[in-house]
Amino acid sequence: MxxxxxxxxxxxxxxxxxxxxxxxxxxxxxxxxxxxxxxxxxxxxxxxxxxxxxxxxxxxxxxxxxxxxxxxxxxxxxxxxxxxxxxxxxxxxxxxxxxxxxxxxxxxxxxxxxxxxxxxxxxxxxxxxxxxxxxxxxxxxxxxxxxxxxxxxxxxxxxxxxxxxxxxxxxxxxxxxxxxxxxxxxxxxxxxxxxxxxxxxxxxTAVMTAVACLAFERAQYLARLATRVTAMVSVALKGNTHHFDARLFAVKPHPGQGQIAAWIHSDLNAHEVERNSDRLQDRYSVRCAPHIIGVLQDSLPWLRQFIETELNSANDNPIIDGEGEHVLHGGHFYGGHIAFAMDSLKVAVANLADLIDRQMALLMDVKFNNGLPSNLSGASAERAMINHGFKAVQIGTSAWTAEALKNTMPASVFSRSTECHNQDKVSMGTIAARDCERVLELTEQVVAAGVLAATQALHLRQQQPDFDQAAITAPLASMMAQVREDFDIVSEDRPLEGVLRQTVEAIRAQRWELYPNEQ
Structure with a gap:
């Protein structure tokens, strides 16, 4: 052999x-x-x-x-x-x-x-x-x-x-x-x-559990990346850094939510530099980002417990206890824990898509973006009327988000009696896991668009004479530099499919190191 x-x-x-x-x-x-x-x-x-x-x-x-x-x-x-x-x-x-x-x-x-x-x-x-x-x-x-x-x-x-x-x-x-x-x-x-x-x-349950392992890893990275994008968007919108103060989160102490807030706070260097905002309170997709991303971050420990317990179990039937000489007929093949984990994970992940989609909408619209060009176009004033920047990309994020949200219907409640009513209550765990992967795929596309738009927005903000350049802290500058290795700022309209696909691949390869000291 x-x-x-x-x-x-x-x-x-x-x-x-x-x-x-x-x-x-x-x-x-x-x-x-x-x-x-x-x-x-x-x-x-x-x-x-x-x-x-x-x-x-x-x-x-x-x-x-x-x-x-x-x-x-x-x-x-x-x-x-x-x-x-x-x-x-x-x-x-x-x-x-x-x-x-x-x-x-x-x-x-x-x-x-x-x-x-x-x-x-x-x-x-x-x-x-x-x-x-x-x-x-x-x-x-x-x-x-x-x-x-x-x-x-x-x-x-x-x-x-x-x-x-x-x-x-x-x-x-x-x-x-x-x-x-x-x-x-x-x-x-x-x-x-x-x-x-x-x-x-x-x-x-090996198929659903294998898919769950891969889905967990992708979701874990997306939580961190959505956090970094939120910090970039907050700076691009001249947002209020006080929304991420540790004292605020000490009185609602969900640990994952607090971690997300601390990461954003660190990205903004808010503990050292106080920046005034035109608004006392930012819109929810910025102000409440720790609460939204935090649901996923706080779910990861129990999701890990569900997945790894299943992974390390004997889950066929019958169980053969050779040492005790028992044949134990049961139902350990039932994938209910993985089904519930994947139904839950896809909801938390789809909420990241919805969050970034809403942040994108704020960046595009001159009524809400605090002085950025319409649709984040980088065109010169004399050519602005024929350029549309990220307009279509934002439409795309809405489409991908809508599809992700549609796929959050729990699969586990759609049990079907089958096999002559022997299998009369089943888990649908593999369908739940596959649905979760589809939601992850769509959310990665949304976050890829968010990464590019936030990078474009920060670049445009840097060109404004009244902008505090210190607001783009070292972590954000590093992120921008890494994104721009593959992305040229959009000054004249061009197809963005290629760079979007490249960015999705970078996300799936987890190319960008995020919060390395906070493992």
């Missing part, structure tokens, strides 16, 4: 797996199975117990019975070893777009995290095959649609199971290839699934 062991391989089995571990593997880090003897013995005991019990004609769901509503169908001993193969094949009906290789690697890692707990009845050989796929960058091609989030992610995870046995397609170097050919090239032997192993791979 070919199994590269990267120096930066993340250990699975005996240690707590974090969101950051899954993101690191999604982005190319390797994996390895723990050498911890206690964990290894638990894994082996679970596999041995399944092997011995079914041969003694014990009744185990999905091993000596059919699946789901077919659990009353007994499987004769001579067909038991064929049953897992049939499970992988009849679930090969996924539709829609396919998860990209980054998501595919996260899915492999999330399933490995659960199975190596040692309560799923799988052999070390299967776990090592998952490790080999991660380390050789062999990534199952998984369609996004087809899971109701209980009995777990059956249909999408069938593509993981199929890849392990040498069927369907995988990504290699970003290209789709026939799995059997790839395994031959890598000197990897397709697995023959043992009883319970097909069910163990498929009957869990």
């Amino acid at each position: 070919s199994n590269k062991q990267p120096a930066n391989a993340i250990e699975f089995g005996a240690r707590h797996i974090t969101i950051e571990d899954i993101v690191a593997i999604a982005q190319g880090d390797g994996a390895r199975l723990t050498d911890d003897p206690t964990t290894r013995e638990r894994i082996n005991a679970s596999a041995r117990f399944v092997r011995d019990l079914w041969r003694e004609e014990g009744v185990i769901y999905g091993v000596t019975t059919g699946y789901g509503d077919s659990c009353t169908v007994s499987i004769p001993p001579h067909l038991v070893e064929e049953l897992p193969l049939h499970l992988t094949r009849f679930h090969g009906c996924g539709m829609g777009r396919e998860f990209d290789p980054t998501h595919g690697r996260a899915i492999l890692a999330a399933r490995l995290a659960s199975l190596c707990k040692g309560y799923s009845g799988v052999r070390e050989e299967l776990l090592e095959q998952l490790v080999s796929y991660i380390n050789n960058d062999i990534v199952p091609v998984v369609p996004e649609e087809g899971s109701v989030g209980a009995s777990g992610d059956l249909t999408p995870l069938s593509y993981v199971a199929a890849a392990l046995i040498g069927e369907r397609e995988v990504y290699v170097n970003g290209r789709k290839r026939v799995t059997a050919e790839v395994l031959q090239e890598h000197n990897l032997t397709p697995l023959k699934l043992m009883p319970k192993e097909g069910l163990a791979i498929m009957n869990g």
Whole structure:
């Protein structure tokens, strides 16, 4: 078996797996199975117990019975070893777009995290095959649609199971290839699934949890970036710095909200420099920004708890306690915690889109922008009448924001009874996670527009003779300089699609370091 062991391989089995571990593997880090003897013995005991019990004609769901509503169908001993193969094949009906290789690697890692707990009845050989796929960058091609989030992610995870046995397609170097050919090239032997192993791979929450890990990381960065944009907008509008005073937030002490206010306060250097504003109170999209962004910032700890508890759980059915010799039939495949986390996260993220969209509206409109040119046009006076600056970009942000807000309808309340009313209440966790990613995508577009508009606005403000140049503090000047590496100030109308896309990519790559001393 070919199994590269990267120096930066993340250990699975005996240690707590974090969101950051899954993101690191999604982005190319390797994996390895723990050498911890206690964990290894638990894994082996679970596999041995399944092997011995079914041969003694014990009744185990999905091993000596059919699946789901077919659990009353007994499987004769001579067909038991064929049953897992049939499970992988009849679930090969996924539709829609396919998860990209980054998501595919996260899915492999999330399933490995659960199975190596040692309560799923799988052999070390299967776990090592998952490790080999991660380390050789062999990534199952998984369609996004087809899971109701209980009995777990059956249909999408069938593509993981199929890849392990040498069927369907995988990504290699970003290209789709026939799995059997790839395994031959890598000197990897397709697995023959043992009883319970097909069910163990498929009957869990790995797809929704993997997507949740990636979504969490994107949202965490957006909270910080929306904070920086707000500081830029406050200066561009000649806003009131007192709105972010620590004494104000001490009397409403949500910690995340206070952190956002402190970051803005620091960006404005407001603790050292008092600046007068024309207005006693700025409009809500500036004054209340810590309260809006703070909802997301304060949600991150409990979202992490939900996601990482699910990630580090045995979440298939039945649970196989090999050491205690128990088969525990339950419903750990139910993705309710991830569904709720993703429904909640997408609401908090969409509110960032709405916030930045409203800030954009203030920057564009001469009735509200405190002396900036209409639509942030940088054109000279004699050419101002034919130039429109960011007018269309602001229309675009409204469109992206509206779509993001539309997608905040909670998926988890749309349970559908399915599979002969066996799965009569389901989580919809995978749909919630996919919705959250769409909201993130749209919000990143809005924030990209906000970054460019705020940079343009500060540049225009710098040209005004009565502007206090010290208002553009070192953090804001640094941000402007980094943005302007790819962005030329708009002095004459030009298409901005290209730079918007570049800026979205910079956001997704988390290119700009934000508040590095406040980790």
